Every structure is written in structure tokens, then in C-alpha cells.
Amino acid sequence: MIQRLSSTQLLVRCLLGIALLLTPQTMVAQSFTASVFGTVTDTTGAAIPNATVIAVNEATNTRTEAKSDIAGKYLLPALPPGRYRLEAFASGFKKYVQSGVELAVQQQAKIDPGLQVGELTESVTVESSVSTIETSTSTIGKVVSNKAILNLPLNSRNIYSLIYLTPGVAGSIGNNYNSMSYSINGARASMMDTLIDGATASHPTVQGYSGISAFPSVDAIGEFKVLGANFQAEYGRTAGSVLNVVYKSGTNQFHGTAYEFLRNSKLDANTFYNNLRGVPLSSFKRSQYGGTFGGPIKKDKTFFMSSYEGLRQRSFSSRTATVPTELERAGNFTQTFAGANNPVLVFDPFTTRANPAGSGFIRDAFAGNVIPTSRMDRVGANMAKFNPLPNTQGNAFTNANNYYSQGSSSLDIDQIDARVDHSFTPNHRFFVRYSYRNQDSLPAILWPKELTAAETT
Structure with missing residues (x-):
């Protein structure tokens, strides 16, 4: 049975769909930025619709604005990690100001501004830190801040070595594009993904490792986050873990x-x-x-x-190393021994024949254990000249390890x-x-x- 919708019903459904798309959501996918969400209320806990909420980056003075909906909810997405000042105001209420809001990579901070009745020219300043406990997502991860990046000792100054600060990390991390052989929580090394400023930087390697296309300087990195488990569907490229690296950006000060x-x-x-x-x-x-x-x-x-x-x-x-002696270059193996009184015999391959006394084959050694010059290949003899001569005393019997450089x-x-x-x-x-x-x-x-x-x- 096919249900036909009237033009009025179709219009209502379209408007509802648009409203859902425009309504602030707390689960908006963020690749490498942070977000702030919450509810604007008055002193009685009632929601304040159409309130203006602004996040001001204290280093660059850039502003991100949003309006609260009919339920007082707001969302400020795509905020670069850093220190912010949050402002909220509405007609008939004092301005709400909360400074010192530190946002980390992929953090979803919940702040509920409480506005007091009064003139807009008045303001209420709140000094409090934002909780780092994630209440809006089940993702398990570890943020390494810029302070830790700069202060922790790094023998080779490889930023990726700080991954070991995350529980469950095993394996090795090298300084080349194809030497990221680490795993998290038992996943394979090829299942790791690395995002740099939101773009994937991983690629497969012939060794089965997780290659990486960028090795940023320690001083150029703002912070990074390792997602070990339960990360959201936006990270669909990997079944192991996600390393999210964010570069520093300039500020209003040199x-x-x-x-x-x-x-x-x-x-x-x-x-x-x-x-x-x-x-x-x-x-x-x-x-x-x-x-x-x-x-x-x-x-x-x-x-x-x-x-x-x-x-x-x-x-x-x-x-x-062991190199041929001058006698051996000339085909003379009379002084070549495998041990005390155990000479190394050189056999003539052209004398190979069936063993008349049983199975297999036999052959004869060169007369005097010397290869005739006429039997030497000219190309091989010329190539032997490129080998260096012995320059140190080798083994007393075998003359092994007679070259050092x-x-x-x-x-x-x-x-x-x-x-x-x-x-x-x-x-x-x-x-x-x-x-x-x-x-x-x-x-x-x-x-x-x-x-x-x-x-x-």
C-alpha cells in the first residue's frame, strides 16, 4: 500500500527535517578540534532561548558565536585547542563571563552558563576550570599537552615516542617513514591511523608497519591525543587506534x-x-x-x-671480514686450512663422474691443490682484483677475519x-x-x- 502525503504534510515533514539539522547537537563529529556545549539558564534553572554564547580565543582574539535554542541549548563546534574565554548574554540579564577555559584535542566541554537578572552592561565573572572527564562520549584516549611535549625528555626528539605515555602501547617507533611498528591494546601495527591537523598521514608499508608521511618538530606541535578504544564512527579508516596530532598556530604576539x-x-x-x-x-x-x-x-x-x-x-x-690472500687470488690453496692440519681441498668440477663403488658422484682434487691459470675465468679474475688484500693478522689456522676497516x-x-x-x-x-x-x-x-x-x- 502506497501512502500519499498531502502538500501540507510534506511541508511539515520537510520543516521538521530542517529543524533537526539546524538544532545544536552535542555529538557533532570533530576530527582534531574541540567543542563547547551546554544549556543557558537563569537563576531558577529555567532555559533562556536566543541567548548569545561566544568563545574567544585568548591568544588570537578570534571569536566563535552561537545562539541557544528554545530549550536553552547551544553548541560551539570546531574550536582549535587552546585557552578560551566564554561569554553568554541575553536581554534582561547580566553578561556571563568565564575565563581560563582550556580546551584539548577532541575535547567536548560542557559549560552551563547561569545568567542573573540585571543590566547587560553588568557582568558576572566566573573563575573555574573545565572538567577533563568526558561525559558526552565513551572514547578512551590520552591527551599529551604542549607542556608535556616540551618538558619530557626525548632522546631523538621524535614526537611519536610520547605515544608510550598511553596505557596499552607496545612495539617500536623509529625515525623513518616506514618504521612505526607500534600497537595499542593488542591490535596489529598496520591498524593504526595518524591524523595531522585532521588529515590522515598514514600509509601501508611493505614490512606491514603503519607508515607515516610527516615527522613534525617537537616545538611545532601544540598537542596530540591517542584514541585507544571506543572512538566514534568518523574514524572509520582504522580498527586499531588513532593518533591525532595538532600543529601550533600563530597568535597576536610574536x-x-x-x-x-x-x-x-x-x-x-x-x-x-x-x-x-x-x-x-x-x-x-x-x-x-x-x-x-x-x-x-x-x-x-x-x-x-x-x-x-x-x-x-x-x-x-x-x-x-675475510678476504682472499694473494696465493688464493692466484688459484693456490696450499696454505688454506679449515683447521689445524686440515687443508681445504679444491676439486675439479670437470672430473665429476658416477661413483663406481656405490651411489652418488665423485670428483678429483686439483693437482697440488692449485687451480691452473688456464682454467680461471677472465671476468672472475678481474673482479677478484677489486677485493682488498688482508691488512691484519687473521686466525692462526684458517686466516679468517684477516681484513679490518x-x-x-x-x-x-x-x-x-x-x-x-x-x-x-x-x-x-x-x-x-x-x-x-x-x-x-x-x-x-x-x-x-x-x-x-x-x-x-
């Missing part, structure tokens, strides 16, 4: 930082066993330096933040981040961010350069 973290083996003590054997401490030099600078382009409207970080690292490497490996990284924020209206904002990272890693040259070039081509 601010800058500069730093350098230095490690040098000349400032380090040698190990006990190295001292016991008379071995000097291996050389290691690492310098990590950079800075940030940000401020207003147009006060209360447009802001910028920029960051640069560089890394220069040089570390000692050594190699012990040392060198320095290098790691150079340059990271640049820049962000610009602009506020068009109290409820319309825009930002753009650019991140660049270049990494050059060169291993130590532990073989002759000619051979190294042949290995890499």
Missing part, C-alpha cells in the same frame, strides 16, 4: 624559540670493558638544532607559524613546517600548512671505493 641539542663522544666516558682492553671510545657526533617563529599577519585575523629543525649526525663504524656514517635531516590561519567571520575559519622533510643517509665506506661503487650500481 613568539620565537631557538635550540640546539648536542651529543659528542669527547664529552662521554668510555665503557669499563673498553678501558680494560685499551680500546678507545668510538667517535659519535650528533647536533640537532632549529627554532620556531610565529605571530600576527593581521591582528585578530591572520596568523602564521614557522618551524625549522636540522640534524647532523656522524657515527663511527667498523667491519671485520673503519669509517664514518652520516645522517642529515632538514625539516620545515609552516602554517597560516585566517578568520573570515566568527564562524568561518581557514588554515593551510606546508611540511617538507629531506633525509640523506650515507653508510660508512668500509670497502675500497671502487668495490663500493660496484655494489651500489
